[in-house]
Amino acid sequence: DVKVTQSSRYLVKRTGEKVFLECVQDMDHENMFWYRQDPGLGLRLIYFSYDVKMKEKGDIPEGYSVSREKKERFSLILESASTNQTSMYLCASSLGASGRKEQFFGPGTRLTVL
């Protein structure tokens, strides 16, 4: 079974703090994704990565950056957290170009910025 894990289920941070959200997958997937989910707005793609050290902007990249130094790990970074970044953050992974591209999600991180 594919397993996607996220470093924290719940996080509380203060405005201006630098925040790291970590995601690890154990199925050698090439593609990894970061989404945020908000009531009434659904799931929105922040960033994604097709390979190590590769990154592409999604629909709402402002205020975020990412890092993919190893194939299994994809980190989302909030350089200076703001209250409007309070949200549920979901990581996902899928096989690359030759695969079915079924996306598998982690359990989510509920981030609150005070």
Place this chain on the structure above:
Amino acid sequence: KQEVTQIPAALSVPEGENLVLNCSFTDSAIYNLQWFRQDPGKGLTSLLLIQSSQREQTSGRLNASLDKSSGRSTLYIAASQPGDSATYLCAVRSRAAGNKLTFGGGTRVLVKP
């Protein structure tokens, strides 16, 4: 631009009744369609993936159909149980969205004992 709609937003049925969940999309040039389940405060669990060349997929009590020409997919859950209570989301991967997933808003299902 791809848009995905799920109607109704919420549904309540008595236990044992079959569930029918709808998903519609505006651009029929899709690569695949995926159905997910989400429990409150949790991540998404993949239920079924239908490739664009397929008409349906089945897994246990779940059956999903795909009609690309009309831009619709339907998820059927037979003999519903209280444990089926959750939000169900569909998502399509399409060229119109740059090969990324476009999600519907979800249908929140309550199965009453």
